[in-house]
Amino acid sequence: MIALENVSYRYRGSGREAIAGLSLDVSPGECIMVTGPSGAGKTTLCMAACGILEHEYGGEKRGRVFILGRDVKDYAGISEISSHVSLVFDDPEAQLIFTTVEEEILSALERRGLSSAEVEARLSAILEVTHLSSLKDRPPHALSGGQKQRVVLAAALALGTDILVLDEPTAELDEEGTQSIVAVLKALKAGGKTILFTEHKFSPFKSLVDRLVVMERGKFLAMGLPDALLADRAVKDSVMPDFSGIRDTSPSLPSSGKSPVISVRELEFLYGDVPALAGVSLDICPGEFVAIVGENGSGKTTLIKHFVGLLRPTRGSIVIDGKDGMTTPVSELAHSVGLVFQNPDHMFFADTVAGEVMFGIRNLGIPEPDRVLLDVLSECRLSDAKDLYPRWLSRGERQRLAIACVLAMQPRVIVLDEPTTGLDGREAREVMEILRRLQKDGRTIVVVTHDLTMATECADRVITLQRGRVVSDTGRGV
Amino acid sequence: MAEILQYVHKDGLFHRMHPGTKIVFVLVFGVITILTLDISLLCAILGTLLLLAFTGRILMEVLDQMKLILAMSSIFILITLVTMPGGDVLGYLIPGGFLPVTAGALTAGIVLTLRFAILIVAFQIFVITTQPRDLVNTLERAGVPIDYNLMFLIALRFIPTLQGEAKKIHEAQLARGYKTGRGFSGRIRSVAPVMVPLVSNALSRANVLGITIDMRGYRSRKRTPFREERMNFLDMVSIALLGVTFVLFIARSFSGPGG
Numbered sequence: 238m239i240a241l242e243n244v245s246y247r248y249r250g251s252g253r254e255a256i257a258g259l260s261l262d263v264s265p266g267e268c269i270m271v272t273g274p275s276g277a278g279k280t281t282l283c284m285a286a287c288g289i290l291e292h293e294y295g296g297e298k299r300g301r302v303f304i305l306g307r308d309v310k311d312y313a314g315i316s317e318i319s320s321h322v323s324l325v326f327d328d329p330e331a332q333l334i335f336t337t338v339e340e341e342i343l344s345a346l347e348r349r350g351l352s353s354a355e356v357e358a359r360l361s362a363i364l365e366v367t368h369l370s371s372l373k374d375r376p377p378h379a380l381s382g383g384q385k386q387r388v389v390l391a392a393a394l395a396l397g398t399d400i401l402v403l404d405e406p407t408a409e410l411d412e413e414g415t416q417s418i419v420a421v422l423k424a425l426k427a428g429g430k431t432i433l434f435t436e437h438k439f440s441p442f443k444s445l446v447d448r449l450v451v452m453e454r455g456k457f458l459a460m461g462l463p464d465a466l467l468a469d470r471a472v473k474d475s476v477m478p479d480f481s482g483i484r485d486t487s488p489s490l491p492s493s494g495k496s497p498v499i500s501v502r503e504l505e506f507l508y509g510d511v512p513a514l515a516g517v518s519l520d521i522c523p524g525e526f527v528a529i530v531g532e533n534g535s536g537k538t539t540l541i542k543h544f545v546g547l548l549r550p551t552r553g554s555i556v557i558d559g560k561d562g563m564t565t566p567v568s569e570l571a572h573s574v575g576l577v578f579q580n581p582d583h584m585f586f587a588d589t590v591a592g593e594v595m596f597g598i599r600n601l602g603i604p605e606p607d608r609v610l611l612d613v614l615s616e617c618r619l620s621d622a623k624d625l626y627p628r629w630l631s632r633g634e635r636q637r638l639a640i641a642c643v644l645a646m647q648p649r650v651i652v653l654d655e656p657t658t659g660l661d662g663r664e665a666r667e668v669m670e671i672l673r674r675l676q677k678d679g680r681t682i683v684v685v686t687h688d689l690t691m692a693t694e695c696a697d698r699v700i701t702l703q704r705g706r707v708v709s710d711t712g713r714g715v
Numbered sequence: 716m717a718e719i720l721q722y723v724h725k726d727g728l729f730h731r732m733h734p735g736t737k738i739v740f741v742l743v744f745g746v747i748t749i750l751t752l753d754i755s756l757l758c759a760i761l762g763t764l765l766l767l768a769f770t771g772r773i774l775m776e777v778l779d780q781m782k783l784i785l786a787m788s789s790i791f792i793l794i795t796l797v798t799m800p801g802g803d804v805l806g807y808l809i810p811g812g813f814l815p816v817t818a819g820a821l822t823a824g825i826v827l828t829l830r831f832a833i834l835i836v837a838f839q840i841f842v843i844t845t846q847p848r849d850l851v852n853t854l855e856r857a858g859v860p861i862d863y864n865l866m867f868l869i870a871l872r873f874i875p876t877l878q879g880e881a882k883k884i885h886e887a888q889l890a891r892g893y894k895t896g897r898g899f900s901g902r903i904r905s906v907a908p909v910m911v912p913l914v915s916n917a918l919s920r921a922n923v924l925g926i927t928i929d930m931r932g933y934r935s936r937k938r939t940p941f942r943e944e945r946m947n948f949l950d951m952v953s954i955a956l957l958g959v960t961f962v963l964f965i966a967r968s969f970s971g972p973g974g
Binding site for chain 2: 323352572583
């Protein structure tokens with residue numbers, strides 16, 4: 238269906254090849270998963286396989302790409318290729334154009350020269366396979382991440398192509414969202430579609446994948462049956478994160494005699510009329526490594542925004558490092574609590590990595606700024622990247638830079654929202670190792686995640702939220 | 716957060732109307748509004764629009780924009796008071812004879828405000844009751860090139876996305892101890908930490924959006940009409956009424972000194 242013959246590509250202005258000498262044959266009905274660390278060239282591979290590099294991008298290309306046995310150069314353009322191949326990217330927000338789910342699918346269906354009856358029939362078939370029938374009148378941008386990505390997939394299916402290429406379709410999704418996408422892909426594979434996709438985690442896709450391909454630095458490292466490849470430790474660590482040894486098993490847990498650094502009592506918060514937190518009480522003591530887990534919408538992010546004063550309680554109280562969380566300004570609380578947001582790209586604006594780190598240092602007037610800068614860059618393994626443009630870093634490096642920026646502000650508590658999103662197993666482990674070291678140096682770490690395995694394997698204490706309430710807490714202090 | 720200019724799914728008078736009729740509606744009220752200086756007529760038009768919004772079950776959505784309209788109005792009136800003095804002096808903005816409030820400037824300010832409010836309300840009624848797909852299809856049939864259609868559609872569609880992004884970025888920077896600068900240059904400088912990520916993210920998104928549009932064939936393939944809305948009795952009556960209104964307005968403008 239798709240064949241790559243020794244394909245290499247260098248983006249305009251880039252010093253190195255994003256992909257180098259790739260050869261791959263995708264057979265009809267086959268499902269191939271491509272994995273590898275962020276920046277390995279997975280997205281570029283997807284764009285090469287769809288003929289997008291050939292028709293839409295400049296840069297330096299070598300090798301040949303065939304779709305259905307025909308060289309992509311011989312296709313009239315993306316519009317012709319799009320009758321055979323559909324492409325789905327990781328960011329659903331950028332692929333939703335219309336304002337209701339049905340419209341999004343219809344607008345693609347209408348361009349296929351079908352009769353009205355056929356359009357109607359296919360519309361309902363697509364809504365059914367993607368489990369969107371009940372959401373068809375809703376605006377896509379107001380749906381959850383998993384639902385949004387299903388709408389994108391539905392719009393791609395509307396094109397009726399036999400080949401589907403998906404670039405990290407579940408990167409931004411929680412467990413439930415990922416499962417819903419896997420279910421759709423299974424149905425499509427059973428229906429005979431050829432699927433080529435990139436992902437970090439193997440486990441959710443286990444029953445789907447015929448062949449696994451491992452990439453690094455633009456090259457294929459290994460390719461074959463998943464079971465055979467996973468016997469290799471390096472491959473396994475990359476697609477099935479191993480957090481063993483990160484959790485501190487020594488009995489030096491913080492004594493309960495210390496007064497808590499964050500103390501929450503009967504905290505309630507409403508978004509308009511919708512309750513997001515419904516009476517949360519907890520204490521976090523200095524030096525603890527805490528994970529807060531829960532599905533999307535359980536109130537995790539709402540809770541941690543209270544820790545830095547970005548949200549103020551509707552009812553109840555919160556005391557942060559001795560300061561009243563109801564009235565103390567955010568800039569003052571930033572001295573005590575550093576918050577690393579889920580998407581590092583929401584914070585980068587400086588021209589260099591060093592400039593980015595200095596922003597927080599200057600805002601808070603941290604003494605010895607130059608020494609602090611070098612220390613945090615070395616702690617987050619970014620010393621070599623000091624003068625680079627932050628947005629050119631790989632996702633793993635950007636995540637570490639986000640941590641460095643917050644660390645440089647020298648807060649007592651570091652709170653991270655989904656710190657391993659979009660990272661492969663090894664990068665995720667690296668982030669957790671950094672956090673563990675920081676905790677050993679005396680900082681308090683709070684990680685918010687939907688990944689229960691990571692939480693139990695890394696944190697000393699796991700707090701579970703459900704519908705705005707604490708339903709379990711493995712530590713003390715509630 | 717109130718979403719600006721987004722389609723609202725309801726079953727109302729305007730929702731049942733053909734997009735073409737609504738385009739005529741915006742044009743007729745737009746042209747009359749721009750041509751007249753008569754405050755009572757402008758008030759009557761604004762009242763009619765609000766009444767129509769109420770009938771069409773979208774009054775609350777339309778009133779959501781009132782804050783913006785009031786804010787812009789006060790700026791308009793202030794500017795006209797300062798820049799277009801004329802006629803009798805009614806009083807002073809600063810006691811002691813500074814910044815006179817003149818009748819001419821006040822009238823001009825009020826006319827400007829009413830025009831602005833009418834255009835916003837009419838456009839709002841049109842956009843929030845028309846599915847973007849119908850809008851694009853109608854414009855396409857009217858001969859507007861698909862690229863312009865998509866530009867219009869995407870501009871509307873991404874308003875709430877950018878609103879949400881700006882809020883997230885602002886929060887991320889606040890948590891890094893960011894403060895809005897003091898004085899003019901301080902304020903300009905403090906825009907960068909929010910605007911740079913906002914624009915950079917939007918640009919990288921634009922790349923994905925562009926590829927998606929091409930891959931879905933919006934620009935290259937012909938559309939087969941599906942669930943095409945036809946003009947119905949309501950549309951005919953509405954267009955007739957709009958036509959009569961326009962003719963009456965023109966006749967009134969030529970016959971009397973009021974226009």
